[in-house]
Amino acid sequence: MNTSPNDKKALALHKKLQGKIRIVPAAKVKNRADLSLVYTPGVAAVSMYVKGDAERARQYTMKGRMVAVISDGSAVLGLGNIGALGALPVMEGKAALFKTFADVDAVPIVLDTQDPEEIIQTVLRIAPGFGGINLEDFAAPKCFDIERRLVEALDIPVMHDDQHGTAIVVLAGLINALKVVGKKLTSARIVISGAGAAGAATANLLRVAGATNILILDSKGIITEGRADLTRHKLELAASTNFSHITGGLKEALAGADVLIGVSGPGLAKASDIKLMAPKAIVFALANPTPEIMPDEAKKGGAVVIATGRSDFPNQVNNSLAFPGIFRGALDNGVRKITDDIKLKAAKALASLVKKPTATKILPDMFDKRVAKVVAKSIR
Amino acid sequence: MNTSPNDKKALALHKKLQGKIRIVPAAKVKNRADLSLVYTPGVAAVSMYVKGDAERARQYTMKGRMVAVISDGSAVLGLGNIGALGALPVMEGKAALFKTFADVDAVPIVLDTQDPEEIIQTVLRIAPGFGGINLEDFAAPKCFDIERRLVEALDIPVMHDDQHGTAIVVLAGLINALKVVGKKLTSARIVISGAGAAGAATANLLRVAGATNILILDSKGIITEGRADLTRHKLELAASTNFSHITGGLKEALAGADVLIGVSGPGLAKASDIKLMAPKAIVFALANPTPEIMPDEAKKGGAVVIATGRSDFPNQVNNSLAFPGIFRGALDNGVRKITDDIKLKAAKALASLVKKPTATKILPDMFDKRVAKVVAKSIR
Numbered sequence: 001m002n003t004s005p006n007d008k009k010a011l012a013l014h015k016k017l018q019g020k021i022r023i024v025p026a027a028k029v030k031n032r033a034d035l036s037l038v039y040t041p042g043v044a045a046v047s048m049y050v051k052g053d054a055e056r057a058r059q060y061t062m063k064g065r066m067v068a069v070i071s072d073g074s075a076v077l078g079l080g081n082i083g084a085l086g087a088l089p090v091m092e093g094k095a096a097l098f099k100t101f102a103d104v105d106a107v108p109i110v111l112d113t114q115d116p117e118e119i120i121q122t123v124l125r126i127a128p129g130f131g132g133i134n135l136e137d138f139a140a141p142k143c144f145d146i147e148r149r150l151v152e153a154l155d156i157p158v159m160h161d162d163q164h165g166t167a168i169v170v171l172a173g174l175i176n177a178l179k180v181v182g183k184k185l186t187s188a189r190i191v192i193s194g195a196g197a198a199g200a201a202t203a204n205l206l207r208v209a210g211a212t213n214i215l216i217l218d219s220k221g222i223i224t225e226g227r228a229d230l231t232r233h234k235l236e237l238a239a240s241t242n243f244s245h246i247t248g249g250l251k252e253a254l255a256g257a258d259v260l261i262g263v264s265g266p267g268l269a270k271a272s273d274i275k276l277m278a279p280k281a282i283v284f285a286l287a288n289p290t291p292e293i294m295p296d297e298a299k300k301g302g303a304v305v306i307a308t309g310r311s312d313f314p315n316q317v318n319n320s321l322a323f324p325g326i327f328r329g330a331l332d333n334g335v336r337k338i339t340d341d342i343k344l345k346a347a348k349a350l351a352s353l354v355k356k357p358t359a360t361k362i363l364p365d366m367f368d369k370r371v372a373k374v375v376a377k378s379i380r
Numbered sequence: 381m382n383t384s385p386n387d388k389k390a391l392a393l394h395k396k397l398q399g400k401i402r403i404v405p406a407a408k409v410k411n412r413a414d415l416s417l418v419y420t421p422g423v424a425a426v427s428m429y430v431k432g433d434a435e436r437a438r439q440y441t442m443k444g445r446m447v448a449v450i451s452d453g454s455a456v457l458g459l460g461n462i463g464a465l466g467a468l469p470v471m472e473g474k475a476a477l478f479k480t481f482a483d484v485d486a487v488p489i490v491l492d493t494q495d496p497e498e499i500i501q502t503v504l505r506i507a508p509g510f511g512g513i514n515l516e517d518f519a520a521p522k523c524f525d526i527e528r529r530l531v532e533a534l535d536i537p538v539m540h541d542d543q544h545g546t547a548i549v550v551l552a553g554l555i556n557a558l559k560v561v562g563k564k565l566t567s568a569r570i571v572i573s574g575a576g577a578a579g580a581a582t583a584n585l586l587r588v589a590g591a592t593n594i595l596i597l598d599s600k601g602i603i604t605e606g607r608a609d610l611t612r613h614k615l616e617l618a619a620s621t622n623f624s625h626i627t628g629g630l631k632e633a634l635a636g637a638d639v640l641i642g643v644s645g646p647g648l649a650k651a652s653d654i655k656l657m658a659p660k661a662i663v664f665a666l667a668n669p670t671p672e673i674m675p676d677e678a679k680k681g682g683a684v685v686i687a688t689g690r691s692d693f694p695n696q697v698n699n700s701l702a703f704p705g706i707f708r709g710a711l712d713n714g715v716r717k718i719t720d721d722i723k724l725k726a727a728k729a730l731a732s733l734v735k736k737p738t739a740t741k742i743l744p745d746m747f748d749k750r751v752a753k754v755v756a757k758s759i760r
Contacts, residue, residue: 042389
């Protein structure tokens, strides 16, 4: 592994910290009087009051404020299946962001199993103490079933952030990018490269928002109902996209397209591919750290609004714009399911923070303190 | 439920706090430079470095400092089986004590299952991110098997505190109580009332410490090898205690006994029972909040050293004297199993903090800042 100067600094910092979060008491325990309230004997009255009553537990215990950030390490960042321990530093980072951006208390839990049924049972069994479940870095396609089953079974919000966090921020950015180029979501031709967690959820949310003309590609090409090799979740995608039954690869998809959203990986497209698109093209190349096409190359191909996942280019599409506010809002408002309507409202709220979108400013800055508040407030 | 003034204060405090712990980042995330170390892209180098390597994870992640406090709520305090939500305020209080007394970061996890096999599987699956497991308020006898299986399967310390925390503090107190009355552990006749988690573990640890003459009673009377109704863990107790095969109830057990340890419940004994004991009797009446015999009644019966679980009488036997230091020491010293030898050392270290034991001072104060340090240091 090449170790960059930043990597070296990151390694040194992690060694110094030995974990990026700390658990601290919310009240001091300095003497017996404190102890008699925080612990025995006073705690017994609280235990009897909240037992078997989730609503009371939300008010009197950590269940009202605590989110579990859970991963099996099967698809961590762009690193692939690196398992529970490999996932842990990422989940700790996420917990740090939850607190920093939205004052949400979040606990990393990494799992010593990658079996979907075992994952589901484990999450169900540890759920009582939590007010929300952020699923993270579970590989597709199992992530879809795991999330669906947990959403159905639990009465607390469950969200797979790789799906919906990404979809919300992409939609927010796209709303403003379309304003910049004077096009409409309902009529825009949208191409999504990548049918994994992020691609599938983005396609779904764009449809909910009104998009009618979406093509989605996996590594074999455009997903269309005629293809014989489709898994269940791709069959669902085929049924809800590509109504003109276009076949082929990226070039066929891009012909006349208004928007390209890359959530697949580096080396997808060149300037000559972008030239196949309609005038005033929008390109979101979100693979990290290396985008599907570099911004200067996309520009050379005629793209007018370009976004990436990186902080060193304009228009960073980053989940941190969504997940802290989503869970903050869900906890504040007693929301039990993160519905499509909630995701849509969150995306619109996020987009609204940029009063006058330009080609280099379609999303708010992730350190903008209004972000989590506005997203949280949008969730009722 | 009668609500005492203290209960009312406890309820009000819990409502105000909404949970007694908070998760805070160990490092500030104020700008993109911070983010590039704590989260992407820098975190990827850490993930690749620690993946599949528990030793590196201990150094670079929360695994080096974080203990899970896990309960199924099947035997919470003296409240019985009040389930996951009922257990949550107690586990939060425990997490607050872990931090306050020993700077151990502890996360409460309450389980939506009371099935031993499901409990074991769940704990195994969430274990990778933790450096220790504190099992709490699991009912006997399932607690014995659950702990044994987890200790065998995991390479991090697992301790059921209701068993071993209690046993360690009882042994520490008894070491000093015996000094006060001028008797020896090896020859003392010891009666334990209660063959649940605390009673069984106490009997075992006292034997490890050198006690040779122990009788243990359950609700049916003295446990002896002849009894037909013994479960597996009681058969084990029968094999390691009561070598004179004494039968009967409390009165038969107490005849000539030097020590009575009550871990069963209120209303066990009267002054007339204590009078059956040998001169200079020692009575530990540890049921909370109402002891097996009140101190003045025990004194009337001739007891010379009397301990309870309460803070409003001398000689409080409280697990908080043990568990924070035990886990602090285990984390500091890379201890993978809390062995009998470790428990013995911890008890002796705890006892050593009282330089000149007296009838009303056999244990250090739980707010004595030396306690966790000395216990932790004893664990090598």
